[in-house]
Amino acid sequence: MNEDQRLLFLSSSSHFPPPQGVKLSYGTSGFRADASILQSTVYRVGILAALRALKTQSVIGLMITASHNEVSDNGVKVADPSGGMLSQDWEPFADTLANARHPQHLVELIAEFVQKENITLDGAKSVEILLARDTRPSGEFLLEAAKQGIGSIIGAVALDMGILTTPQLHWMVRARNGGVKASETDYFKQLSSSFRCLVDLSPSGTHANNVDDKLVVDGANGVGGEKLEILKTMLNGLAIEVRNSGKEGGVLNEGVGADYVQKEKVVPFSFGSQDIGLRCASLDGDADRLVYFVVPSTSSNKIELVDGDKILSLFAIFIKEQLSILNKEIDVKAKNGYQCHLGIVQTAYANGASTDYLKQLGLEVTFTPTGVKYLHEKAAGYDIGIYFEANGHGTILFSEQFLCWLKARTTELSAIAKGSEQHKAALRLLAVSELINQAVGDALSGVLLVEAILKHMGWSIQRWNELYQDLPSRQLKVKVVDRSAVVTANAETVAVTPPGIQEAINAETAKHLRGRCFIRPSGTEDVIRVYAEASSQDAADNLAHSVAKLVDQFLGFGSS
Numbered sequence: 001m002n003e004d005q006r007l008l009f010l011s012s013s014s015h016f017p018p019p020q021g022v023k024l025s026y027g028t029s030g031f032r033a034d035a036s037i038l039q040s041t042v043y044r045v046g047i048l049a050a051l052r053a054l055k056t057q058s059v060i061g062l063m064i065t066a067s068h069n070e071v072s073d074n075g076v077k078v079a080d081p082s083g084g085m086l087s088q089d090w091e092p093f094a095d096t097l098a099n100a101r102h103p104q105h106l107v108e109l110i111a112e113f114v115q116k117e118n119i120t121l122d123g124a125k126s127v128e129i130l131l132a133r134d135t136r137p138s139g140e141f142l143l144e145a146a147k148q149g150i151g152s153i154i155g156a157v158a159l160d161m162g163i164l165t166t167p168q169l170h171w172m173v174r175a176r177n178g179g180v181k182a183s184e185t186d187y188f189k190q191l192s193s194s195f196r197c198l199v200d201l202s203p204s205g206t207h208a209n210n211v212d213d214k215l216v217v218d219g220a221n222g223v224g225g226e227k228l229e230i231l232k233t234m235l236n237g238l239a240i241e242v243r244n245s246g247k248e249g250g251v252l253n254e255g256v257g258a259d260y261v262q263k264e265k266v267v268p269f270s271f272g273s274q275d276i277g278l279r280c281a282s283l284d285g286d287a288d289r290l291v292y293f294v295v296p297s298t299s300s301n302k303i304e305l306v307d308g309d310k311i312l313s314l315f316a317i318f319i320k321e322q323l324s325i326l327n328k329e330i331d332v333k334a335k336n337g338y339q340c341h342l343g344i345v346q347t348a349y350a351n352g353a354s355t356d357y358l359k360q361l362g363l364e365v366t367f368t369p370t371g372v373k374y375l376h377e378k379a380a381g382y383d384i385g386i387y388f389e390a391n392g393h394g395t396i397l398f399s400e401q402f403l404c405w406l407k408a409r410t411t412e413l414s415a416i417a418k419g420s421e422q423h424k425a426a427l428r429l430l431a432v433s434e435l436i437n438q439a440v441g442d443a444l445s446g447v448l449l450v451e452a453i454l455k456h457m458g459w460s461i462q463r464w465n466e467l468y469q470d471l472p473s474r475q476l477k478v479k480v481v482d483r484s485a486v487v488t489a490n491a492e493t494v495a496v497t498p499p500g501i502q503e504a505i506n507a508e509t510a511k512h513l514r515g516r517c518f519i520r521p522s523g524t525e526d527v528i529r530v531y532a533e534a535s536s537q538d539a540a541d542n543l544a545h546s547v548a549k550l551v552d553q554f555l556g557f558g559s560s
């Protein structure tokens with residue numbers, strides 16, 4: 001590191017002292033905390049993003065958001081060149097950088113790291129970092145801190161993309177590195193045109209069939225509602241009413257949004273008896289999660305939740321159907337054939353009924369630990385990988401190899417069998433690959449794909465919801481002395497430590513018909529999470545409560 005660079009770091013970092021007495025961790029989804037203590041962290045993530053851009057010689061993204069957290073919180077995360085999450089092997093460096101106490105220490109850490117990673121800080125090549133933020137008021141001053149961090153690396157250029165959803169920024173990073181058009185308008189155009197293409201390919205007669213055309217969307221009073229208002233003007237044949245768009249004065253994520261709806265299973269603010277039976281959806285605060293729901297009656301505020309597992313199931317049925325049409329009469333060993341490996345990825349939180357259903361369809365289902373970074377990685381190993389967390393975060397990934405074959409096959413079919421079912425199936429799969437955000441789960445592209453598939457099937461939300469019936473489940477949180485005392489294996493389904501706890505959980509679980517239960521330390525809160533499922537709600541509740549008691553006995557404050 002040359003002297004100019006060293007002095008630049010020392011002077012700029014002296015303006016961003018880290019908060020006292022706080023240990024920051026990159027966690028499942030970047031750094032998150034009360035916005036008032038995050039300036040120094042965001043400044044340092046600016047440095048990290050610039051180093052990542054230099055290392056990869058690619059465009060990198062930096063997003064300022066705290067997703068579904070309360071409005072006073074904020075957070076920051078990095079999008080890698082592929083548009084996915086920051087490579088996990090850089091997370092320890094992110095942690096040490098965020099926690100460095102003095103400017104001198106910070107400079108030493110950076111010097112050491114760039115040497116180890118072979119990053120040259122001579123400013124010879126310039127690199128770009130795309131910045132965006134959600135609608136939180138704190139986003140503006142935190143963005144300045146990010147710019148200062150990026151500006152402290154000679155040759156790194158910050159480009160402020162304004163207020164965006166998290167998936168929009170990830171999409172732009174991916175598009176920029178793929179050498180294709182990457183503006184927000186390009187994003188909207190790609191989504192709306194591939195949606196139109198899918199709808200135009202719907203079997204005739206199903207367009208208006210049984211499907212109530214109006215969709216009512218809860219925008220969580222965040223950025224998603226605002227963007228959907230723009231997107232909806234570009235769509236034909238789909239009426240979307242956006243509520244909680246943030247303009248009506250509601251508070252971000254307060255009594256609204258996908259996280260609230262999925263966890264509480266009650267109607268969000270501004271929904272009610274006028275919506276009984278309608279197709280409704282909820283986005284989260286940065287629009288990377290999506291759940292659907294129905295208001296069943298006026299007698300209670302409960303909803304019928306159509307969660308991430310059901311969105312996954314809908315996508316899986318559709319993709320499987322198109323693949324089987326495409327492969328009809330094709331000898332897969334012949335040169336025009338392709339044995340497409342379709343895989344489904346879930347976590348232990350997926351409702352057991354969804355997993356049974358997917359397996360009954362003959363689909364390959366695998367499990368990873370909680371956190372999109374794990375699911376995404378696993379799904380990327382298939383020709384088509386579909387992943388979803390039950391909370392509504394997920395997407396579909398297409399391998400380069402498969403897409404390449406699909407494009408060639410589509411061209412071939414348009415010459416020899418234009419308009420045939422096979423040709424249409426190929427075109428539909430191509431349209432899905434354009435519509436779905438392959439960088440990261442995206443509620444806006446997710447909504448359009450769900451809507452297009454429902455139109456294709458001629459299904460109402462009720463018909464969709466009847467694919468299978470969720471097993472009753474219950475989630476609880478337990479505060480413990482040290483959550484790292486729980487170590488899990490087998491995609492978090494087995495607690496390896498503390499010794500004896502798994503046997504005790506097994507004994508409780510065995511008492512209940514269709515019982516399933518696991519515990520794991522949360523990656524975003526200081527708690528142990530308990531998940532239980534059983535054949536009745538009472539049984540699921542009892543199982544969860546008895547296992548929470550076990551956790552408390554083994555690890556709670558009275559246990560030592």
Ligand SMILES: CC(=O)N[C@H]1[C@@H](OP(=O)(O)O)O[C@H](CO)[C@@H](O)[C@@H]1O
Binds near residue numbers: 349370371389522529
């Ligand atoms: C049970 C649950 O919903 N866990 C969430 C939550 O992680 P925890 O590690 O469980 O705190 O936040 C993650 C980040 O948003 C999300 O990926 C994950 O699904």
Ligand SMILES: [Mg+2]
Binds near residue numbers: 068285286288
């Ligand atoms: Mg989110």
